[in-house]
Amino acid sequence: MSAATAHDASGAHSTPAAPEVWGILNVTPDSFSDGGAYLDPQRAVDRARILAADGAHVIDVGGESTRPGSQPVTPAVEQSRVLPVIAALAADGLRVSIDTMHASTAAASVEAGAAIVNDVSGGLADPAMLETVAGLDVDYVAMHWRGPAAVWDAVSDYRDVVTEVRNELQSRLEAALAAGIPAERLWLDPGLGFAKRHDDSWALVRALPALTDLGCRVLVGASRKRFLGELLPPDHHVEERDLPTAVVSVLAAEAGAAAVRVHDARSTVLALATHAAWRGTGAAAASSSSASSAEPARSEVPA
DSSP, X not given: OOTTEEEOTTOOEEEEOOOEEEEEEEOSSOOTTTTTTTXXXXXXXXXXXXXXXXXXXXXXXXXXXXXXXXXXXXXXXXXXXXHHHHHHHHHTTOOEEEXXXXXXXXXXXXXXXXXXXXXXXXXXXOTTHHHHHHTTTSEEEEEOOOSOGGGHHHHOOOSSHHHHHHHHHHHHHHHHHHHTOOGGGEEEEOOTTSSOOHHHHHHHHHTHHHHHTTSSEEEEOOTTOXXXXXXXXXXXXXXXXXXXXXHHHHHHHHHTOSEEEESOHHHHHHHHHHHHHHHTOSHHHHHHHHHHHHSOOOOOOOO
16 A cells, blocks of 8 residues: 555545655756756755745755766765755755765765655665665665666666566565665655656556555656656757646656655645645645635635
8 A cells, every 4th residue: 555545544545645745956067957057055055945935845955967978976076065955954954865876975965964865776876775774764765777877778678667667666675675674764766767768657657556556655756857858849948847747746646656756846736736625635625615614605706
């Protein structure tokens, strides 16, 4: 059963709970969406505060780009970018995730105030990662990964993408548990766009219940990915992908995702609030129900 599924007092299945929104903060010179915009620590902190004000529950800080064509960086360079930002955000009381494949960066980031380690390699890039995280008492996200972007063309052929990704994520789940990470600390991420062709990413979005059935919370990171850009004219600006991102966020909520990772928190938070109101499960619906018992009915005609 998904952690994003609510139950009533009797334990009966009810409606999915709204997923958390994780705001993306790339402290890099070369990320595909906003490379260089927040490399300066103060600009990064200012951007994070905007994401939080727009409703993000978590700020996911990354210091190494994983886009095609990007160059790997050393943990020392990565830490020089992210640690001052994480410390400042933690001092603000914000919940912070560190997006890293390096065990040393994970440990240093947790010491600086991070509460989540988000590892796009699922522990495959750094053999020390799982054991390190097991000793940190933080949440851990294991993403489906078949290697760095340079090898994606060679490893992106699937006979059955849903079954293969599910099985490979289950393997990472078992490895994390064996390393000593408690089950309640674990998240899984299908890795949309990572060694996935467009049809593969859509198939995984449609099949999210097959992943939530593994028993861990699921994080969905569709934001501004190329498979969403295929819906738009060839000359579109990357920010135009925020609308389809928000739509996918709602569909992921329906499928039981526990969190969605996005560049633009405002549009996704509003889309999820609209979805909750439609279902009668959001704050707006509760407020409307309370008001309706105290006020006479009136027509809602636009002024």
